[in-house]
Amino acid sequence: MTTVPTLRTHALAKSYGDLDALAPLDLRIDPGTSVALVGHNGSGKSTLLKLVAGLLEPSDGHVEIEGAEVGSIAARAAVSYLPDDPVLYDDLSVREHVEYLSRLHGGPGCDADAEDLIGRLGLAHRADDLPARFSRGLRQRTAVLVGLSRPFSLLLVDEPFVGLDAGGKRTLLDLLAEATAAGATLLVATHEEAYVDRVDRCIALRDGEVIHDGPATPGEVVALVS
């Protein structure tokens, strides 16, 4: 029996006027795979993630999430997107974010698991505060919390380690590993070459084109993106 890929793109391309942000891209990522997306600034990593999340519309080609067209309700239910710029409500506390957004995605709300996650991310003492008053790092932790406390099968993560301290990075690496172990598919855009040791596959982009797709060592990644 053929497995339905978690993510499949066909001739996916994005351009802004005469600027090609992403050249036509055919990609297939199977369930449970963890993938690192590497490349220099402006190489198209964030564009690809946003296209898969449904935040950007392709100029050409299409994206399927578990066989459903991106943007459909089924695809939106499957994808959790952790952006590099946390976007949170100004007037909801951390706990309220989890409560309502988890339920919005069919989750249980702020249950015991979510409370545990709040603690692991070091937000227990700030759980009833408004993230609008948080530092960059705490807002990033809140975004991670919101993204992980809802059901998903494809986790898209854009520059997850930016703004996090050493403890925060360690926790996030553990959480990403747990998500993979639980069967989720991961697509992580990062500049941290060491992260490629933790994934099954590495896709390197340069000027919107794939220049490498397969396993890679940190040293190879440095050579690819420099």
Place this chain on the structure above:
Amino acid sequence: MTAALADLRAARRRRRLGEIHWVDALYKAYLTALLGTIAVLVLSGWVGDAELTPAELTRASADGPAAIGLVVAVAIAGGLRSGSRGGPLAIEGADVRHVLLGPVDRRAALRAPALRQLRHAGFVGLVVGAVAGQLAVRRMPGDAVEWVLTAGAAGGLAAVATVGAGLVASGRRLPGWAATVVGAGLVGWAAADLAAVVPGSSVTGAFGRLALVPLELDTGAVAGAGVAAVVAVGLAGLGLVGIGGLSVEAAERRTALVGQLRFAATLQDLRTVIVLRRQLAQEHPRRAARLRWVPGGRGRFPVWERDWRGLVRWPTARIVRLLALAAVAGVALRGAAAGTTPLVVVAGLAAYVAALDAVEGLAQELDHPSLAESIPRERGAIHVRHLPLAVAVMAAAGLVGLAAAVAVDPSAEAASVGALTVVSVALAATAGGAIGTVGGAVEQSGAWSLVPPEVSGMRNAVRLVWPPALAVIGVLPVLAATRPPEGTTPTLAAASVAALVALLAAGVFAWIRVRDAVRASIARAMETAGSGGGVRAAIAAADEATRPTSPAPDTPAPPTAPTAAADRHSISGRPAPRDRRKKKVLP
């Protein structure tokens, strides 16, 4: 999921309501009522209360519906254009990320904000229409209640139709070009109706027939009312049904820009407002220049050449807007010359908006202060060199306005007075546009933080009103020509006023040249007052009285460290306001 969304919104509403203080709410209501009353009184004064002559009434009855229809058509065309770019909804960023990307029916999620927008627009349209009806009854026959009701209904329905058209375009993802074609078609149809090419045929004229029911109640007026209602409700309904098709990409782009736009408008930062509005409209300079030739070039006038190179890359939309504004100003001035004096304000404002585009070279200079600071010249000397091309652009656009004015009512006198006015408006509107652009955002700190709110409020009001007022002053030769002093011709009267306007514009240009030096002198004077005596020293002395362990108040302040070259840019590329102030060391 929909229940979760309802709970989310209810929780946020509760929190918002909990944070509203009743004193703030009452103060806002008081301010709105006060400003509204002042606006109505001013408008009443302009409109006057002389009853229209039978001939004027006949003309108002014949052309009024089509004229109002033209205004409604322009509004609906604007709604369509906005919709093609993801408007008119400005969804909160977090809602885009969490709700629109969540597994929720987008139509259900967007219905509430869309309904809220329709309701708000309908209410504002109703109020504006009712005020217009109240003003109309002063000069036209009919019952005041009838006028207020019918004009209010027409205004409300027109506003609903405008927002509805935007929702339809947004939900159906109408491409920009298609929105422009449909909008231009509607405007063209309404204009043809007004020009009696296809009299009484335009669909937007129905709103005019409804508004003017007290003037002429016949079957046409009743049918017009019905058509207006059907169009408005139909567009709103279609918009609500299809809103789920909204582009998330456009919504996210819009939400970020609209938030910044509101903030910039609050700070009266005109340049940032313009830059953000262009980003919303996706109005970008052309990559390829339209012309390679540079008049008067070869390196003799580098600032002129730089501005010219920017000009030949203007997007088509900007050129069309400039020419359309010039035509509006020309036609409005023809109306002012015919006796409707308040139209000078319309003409002046159109010229001012056009000038904000014309001074683009100067604005670019201000957007990139670190580039200007690397040039071994005073900033004012460079700023003032950007103005000749802006004046030339305004004069060229003014010729289109002159052609429009003369086309409405051809006469040799109109042409000569118009030609003088072109020069006068080009100078005055450029001065207004330049002053509005160099003004930057309101600074509420520094020395201005010490003055009473009444004074800083007046200052802010003057900052807001003076630049467009300059443009309005530029059109005064037309008024002078309508009332020439005894023994002079209208053209001579216009020439005299145009000369005075030119002198005023020259004064403004000179101010732009020396502005930085004057401001620096004032700042130095304030610092001297702060360290040696004056208000700051008095405040510091008062503070010291309550802090006996502090150093003596007359301890000399350490020298001010020069601020690092400020390259922290706001969205427009300009430095944030605090970057442009020298750090002051308080005693």
